[in-house]
Amino acid sequence: MLNYITSYLSSNTTPGQAGNVFWALVYIMVVFGGISVAVMAMNWLERKALAHFQIRLGPMRVGPHGLLQPIADAIKLMTKEDIIPAEADKFVFWIAPLIILCASFAVYIVVPFGPTHAITDLNIGILFMLGVSSLSVLGIVMAGWASNSHYPLIGALRSSAQMVSYEVAMGMAVVSAILMTSLHGLGPYGVGVGSSGTGTLSMIGIVQAQQEQHVWFLFKFFPLGFIAFGIFAIAMVAETNRAPFDLPEAESELTAGFHTEYSGLRWSLFMLGEYAAMIAVSSIAVTLWLGGWYRPFPNTLTGETWDLVFSLFPGLTFLALAVIAFVGVVRMPKHPYFRVQTIGLAGFGAVLGLIGLILFAPPVRDRIQDIFWFVAKVGGFMYLYIWYRATFPRYRFDQLMKVGWKVLLPIGIGVLILTAILGVVL
Amino acid sequence: MVGKLKGQYGSGIREANTYLGQNYMIVEPSIVSELLRILRDGEQFDYCVDITAVHYPEREKQFDVIWILYSFARNERIRVKIMIADGESVPSAVSVWATANWLEREVFDMFGIRFDGHPDLKRILLPDGWKGHPLRKDYGIIQQDQEWVQANLGIESGQ
Amino acid sequence: MQEIVQPGMQPVATTFFFYFLSGITLVSGVFVITRKNPVHSALALILGLLAQAGLYLMLYAPFVAGVQIILYAGGIMVLFLFVIMLVNIERAQKEEQFNKQWLVGLLAAIALGALFVLVYVKGRSLFPHAIAQPIENSNTQQIGVMLYGQYMFAFEIASLLLLVAIIGAVVMAKKRI
């Protein structure tokens, strides 16, 4: 049994590929636990960042600077009464949030946090991800239908129509990115070395292709990669019903869209599913266009010194967070009411500082680097989501569909064709 | 301008002068709809500011109906007034100015003056089943339509 | 089958999964027919299709499994649900189940059953001897090559057919836009 466990540590493939069930389970636990914590953190970050965009403070009361707010929300949602509408279809009503949750979490099986840090490396990575993410449409339609009232049904149909139409645009962008994995055209650096010429669908393969071609697909065939990324970024936001496209939820006469009739824990499942889908979709974007887990400028700033510098980044960020927490402690008003909060914040800051120090230790540093860079890039996308929500008004439904079909799709097809031509010609 | 109109209608226009710098005309109810049309087309009073009424219970012609008109071109305001008895109806000005629709509905709601030719004359501010027209002098300030209040709100009216 | 498995993809307790997945497919197939509420039968159908995708995976055909999930479960079934929901179901449920022709149904079932037994008994000789292509990572590639190589013509006709269908849909809905 023991060597069964240790045998995997030597091999440098993902646990799924190595067929090592034990490690696969461990990875699954780690990834799903990590995602749930990330969703909680995201919830807090969204409320605070949105507040500061709008010159207000955001949650401050529960824990220092509202840090315990997500936990308070979770408890509130769990203890809230769970109402099922009168003639609702019990079974469908009960299973809808589960489907959405499973669909959003299933995507993480193939998300590559590092060369070996993915639960498995499916040969059809991207295809699997797109397929599973389209399953959540089913959950939404069922939720809308099961609430057995007129307006959630309309909301559900609208949001699923939106997701289906933006999936097409998303597919186009993804295909043009996959094309780039095989076409080893001269990158802007003129380096012609290409991989074996056969493209891959597997996520880890895509990232490695980017590494070999010494260029992030974002910058490959200069304008094309960028446009494809742009299309994906827009479709990504529409796919998760967020920011300018959050029409079904916020339409004034549709109240809260398909999850109006849900309450308590069931409603929080929807929220968990939505945030998980957001993180999943942005991790696809990071893998495809921003060079997955590789540190920025892997090829230009090569060499021992740069490696060292970049490897210090994880430790530095945690230390920076610790400093911010410490500044918070100092500025906390001296009133006895705040004493508990100051201690809490000081403790939190100390923990962050400790993590930062550990991350400086060389053995930890190498292993953690891949994951850190991947998470940092996904974090960048998360900030984008919040930024969109603060600035953009909402699209009207017909404009939303018009953008989806008449703008994104043609450009997507155009980029696809041009990428193919350029790849062959160059 | 008043001279020309007087020439046209003679007895129709009873009185036309100004008070505190605001000129107004008192006109026969029979010719008022024609006159309004001429004022709009001929004299460019293209903006009907307001239509309202005043209730004089002691006079036999109890109601004054007043049109306040304004002309953008001449930057001038005029008030046309007619006197009608209770129950008499007034030709509607909706065909002349579209804004008259709601204004006349309010006058009907508050005073009970009917405007014939109005596309959709019914109460605008008060609930439909309401009896009585509040702005008449004989309608006491604390008097409520008891029957409507009990029927719809199910409470003894507070007053 | 065991020895020619490509090192990258160790089979994981296939026999158990095989029975498990085909069990699900059978059960959901039965559910599709017996459920009174059309939405429930649609969901059962989706479950069946997903289980089939699992079976494909076990046959080292991940590409087909992926396409199955996207096309069937993600695309067509969503349309099914759309249609079911837009047509109000109360009326459909009230109509009593017309299963008067159970006799005809039984005969058809027996005929089909006989056919299965025949195939099972005859065994290999009915099918060509192509050994399953085990090379796992080139599966997608192989399909690509075949699709655009030998079956180019069929592929074009299929795409033309789809195009016609799309134009038909647009024309029918044109009046509304």
Add this chain to the structure above:
Amino acid sequence: MTDRTLTDPKASDPKRADPTRFLSHLDLDQPDRTFLDSNELVINMGPQHPATHGVLRVILKLDGEQVLGTECVIGYLHRGVEKIAEHRTYTMFNPYVDRMDYVAAVSNGLGYCEAVEKLLNIEAPPRAKYIRVILTELNRLASHQLWLGTHALDIGAMTPLFYTFRDREEILKIFEKYCGARLTTHAFRIGGCQYETYEGFERDVIKFLDFVPPKIDEYEELLTTNRIWLERTKNVGVISKADAIALGVTGPVLRASGVKWDLRKAQPYAAYSDFEFEIPIGANGDTYDRYTVRMEEMRQSLRIIRQAVEKIPEGPIMAKVPKVMKPPVGEIYHSIEAPKGELGYFIVSDGSTQPYRVRVRPPSFVNLQALDIMVRGALVADVIAVIGTLDIVLGEVDR
């Protein structure tokens, strides 16, 4: 949210008024055009609705997503102000006026006081006139800011609301320091102003004048070039110049349709003739033009306030007004340019201390009438945008 009795026949009881009866003028039994055409749906944007500014109920007749016709049911906030006026003396009625358009209370008060002064043939002293202009323009700015915040929120942009309310707070502070109240200020009296300006008044106003312009640029930054804002407001709720005049629409809505008319310039009152400022007009009368017109008006108000504060004369703030006011028999109509449009007072006096009849001509009431034309053929989401752009306040619509 929506009135369930409408869509849910089981719950409707005979006692409640049957809502479709309101739609007599919309021919409900239209011939059913095609098989594909979904049947007409009558929904109820109920009195308590997030996007109607106050208690307004709009009955929408929809064909799928498109609006075929609307019917506004108002009167939920009717307090019978005109009836009360007949039982109050002139000075006692003054505070009631603020409660009508509670967002722009100062300009209501200005209109009423000037009307009565005209009746009494009294002239407010110049210093009082200047103070009145300053406070009214500040109030116009506050009203426009509130409009912008709520209008942007209806269309989805959350952030402008917080920016506009932060700046509006500064204005309300000045009001509070001057007359003790923030919203319904009752700042003016018949014949002038009640209070002398507190000693730091000019300093505060000037500090405010320097504080706001960059803030207005901030609003503009957020919205004017925002692609989605343009998409949601360009040629939405269009009203042509002719329709606007025929419907008696006034204020920014009329100016956005291209009519260059502003009572402050056409018939100057209360020292407006001493200041120069432009009147912004729009070209094609859609929601975007109304937005730009109001933004420009904010800037013009600042300009007026700056000139007024610099040239404010010394002197008394109250004209000689008899203790008991008994205006001579007669009637006058006086109107001012309120933030929403032309606010007019038609006062008939019979020589006693109480007015015989006070008729208030509310701009929001008349502007709301234009909703039906603006929204016909638009989508449901536009109805909310158009209600927002009309900038109606239900207190004024229902009086």
